[in-house]
Amino acid sequence: MFDYSDKVLVTNGLSKAYGLPGLRLGWIVSSLKPHATDLWSYSDYTSICPTMLSDMLATIALQPKMRTKILNRTSKIVKGHWAAMKKWLDDREHIFDYVAPKAAAICFPRHNLPISSLDLVYRLLKEKSLLIIPGEHFGMEKYLRIGFGYAEEKLNAGLARFDELLQTLK
Numbered sequence: 001m002f003d004y005s006d007k008v009l010v011t012n013g014l015s016k017a018y019g020l021p022g023l024r025l026g027w028i029v030s031s032l033k034p035h036a037t038d039l040w041s042y043s044d045y046t047s048i049c050p051t052m053l054s055d056m057l058a059t060i061a062l063q064p065k066m067r068t069k070i071l072n073r074t075s076k077i078v079k080g081h082w083a084a085m086k087k088w089l090d091d092r093e094h095i096f097d098y099v100a101p102k103a104a105a106i107c108f109p110r111h112n113l114p115i116s117s118l119d120l121v122y123r124l125l126k127e128k129s130l131l132i133i134p135g136e137h138f139g140m141e142k143y144l145r146i147g148f149g150y151a152e153e154k155l156n157a158g159l160a161r162f163d164e165l166l167q168t169l170k
Contacts, residue, residue: 002029002031006031006032007032008030008031009028009029009030009035009039010028010029010030011026011027011028011029012026012027012029013025013026013027014026014058014061016074016104016105016149017070017071017074018061018067018070018071018074019070019073019074020057020058020061023050023054023057023058024050024054025050025054025055025058077105077149078103078104078105078149080152081105081148081149081150081152081155082100082101082105082107082148084148084152084155084156084159085107085146085148085155085159086100088159089107089109092166094112095111095112095113095166096109096110096111097109097110097112098110105147105148105149106145106146106147106148106149107145107146107148108135108140108143108144108145108146109143109144109146110135110142110143111142111143111144112142113166113169114169115169116134116136116141116142117134117135117136117140117141117142117143117144118134118136120132120134120144120165121133121134121144123165124161124162124165127165128161128162128164128165129161130158130161130162130165132144132145132146132162133145
């Protein structure tokens with residue numbers, strides 16, 4: 001999108017694709033100098049500079065060979081975990097409809113349960129200690145934002161707890 005308009009801002013960070021959320025580092029790219037200047041001033045206002053350790057680790061992660069290694073690792077994890085998530089959703093096709101994500105460890109399935117997404121995730125949190133985001137937070141009733149980037153055993157355990165609650169809704 002960056003090449004299509006000078007009004008496009010591109011954002012990225014080390015959290016998702018690089019698996020380094022604790023560093024709390026990201027960036028914005030703009031082709032317009034006034035935008036870049038304004039954004040730089042916000043950065044100065046909110047955080048003068050990253051910690052020395054975060055800066056050092058980010059520098060290592062963004063070196064071409066390490067960057068490729070990290071992104072390949074992330075891609076392998078996402079593809080493997082998506083296979084488990086997809087199987088779970090497909091086995092419940094009478095409940096869920098979805099479009100497969102292309103690059104992220106997050107899916108956004110629609111459900112047809114006799115409960116709002118907000119009430120469903122509240123019950124999942126309270127009864128099963130499972131954190132999922134309701135579609136209402138994105139203006140999308142009956143949708144769920146489900147992350148599947150965790151270790152596979154944690155993902156499977158979470159989906160099993162989700163199943164336990166689904167049994168109570170039938």
